[in-house]
Amino acid sequence: NRRRRRRARRMEAGEAAPAGAGGRAAGGWGKWVRLNVGGTVFLTTRQTLCREQKSFLSRLCQGEELQSDRDETGAYLIDRDPTYFGPILNFLRHGKLVLDKDMAEEGVLEEAEFYNIGPLIRIIKDRMEEKDYTVTQVPPKHVYRVLQCQEEELTQMVSTMSDGWRFEQLVNIGSSYNYGSEDQAEFLCVVSKELYSSPHGLSSESSRKTKLLQARGTRM
Numbered sequence: 001n002r003r004r005r006r007r008a009r010r011m012e013a014g015e016a017a018p019a020g021a022g023g024r025a026a027g028g029w030g031k032w033v034r035l036n037v038g039g040t041v042f043l044t045t046r047q048t049l050c051r052e053q054k055s056f057l058s059r060l061c062q063g064e065e066l067q068s069d070r071d072e073t074g075a076y077l078i079d080r081d082p083t084y085f086g087p088i089l090n091f092l093r094h095g096k097l098v099l100d101k102d103m104a105e106e107g108v109l110e111e112a113e114f115y116n117i118g119p120l121i122r123i124i125k126d127r128m129e130e131k132d133y134t135v136t137q138v139p140p141k142h143v144y145r146v147l148q149c150q151e152e153e154l155t156q157m158v159s160t161m162s163d164g165w166r167f168e169q170l171v172n173i174g175s176s177y178n179y180g181s182e183d184q185a186e187f188l189c190v191v192s193k194e195l196y197s198s199p200h201g202l203s204s205e206s207s208r209k210t211k212l213l214q215a216r217g218t219r220m
């Protein structure tokens with residue numbers, strides 16, 4: 001009775017079963033199916049394996065002729081890495097990709113492609129592309145310009161700034177001169193702009209400006 005209770009608990013938890021465990025579920029058409037993946041035995045339900053209809057595992061448990069041998073207990077023999085089979089099986093159970101922090105996504109992707117589990121393949125590829133984008137994203141560069149202007153031009157210059165330029169600081173350089181009946185002063189206006197560069201060079205905006213300057217220099 002104790003042995004039966006332990007076996008029932010294992011089957012409910014879906015844990016890897018001992019290699020020597022018997023049972024009709026291994027080779028028959030019962031609810032439970034035993035898989036021997038690279039020497040490690042996994043116990044799961046036929047419903048779980050058939051969740052993705054086009055997958056290798058679904059075809060296997062539906063009795064299609066895939067020429068899969070069985071071990072001495074009747075478990076299906078699959079010559080693949082058991083390390084990455086756990087996430088594959090868990091995805092079929094609950095539809096989520098759960099990986100240990102030290103597990104390589106490339107390894108799980110390789111197994112997902114072997115078992116032909118389409119939704120899992122797309123999830124892993126999306127995660128890998130997102131990581132690649134985060135790693136290769138280049139932080140923006142801040143470009144500063146110092147413009148000298150007269151007092152009467154100051155308001156117009158600040159109000160008409162465009163193309164991403166932003167006002168930063170105004171410095172009165174104290175060079176007064178007479179304009180009509182009023183004294184005028186000159187200022188230094190500091191403006192800045194963010195330039196986003198691609199991992200392979202200048203941003204498209206910067207590249208266009210560089211080409212324009214080169215064209216002007218050629219004409220000159």
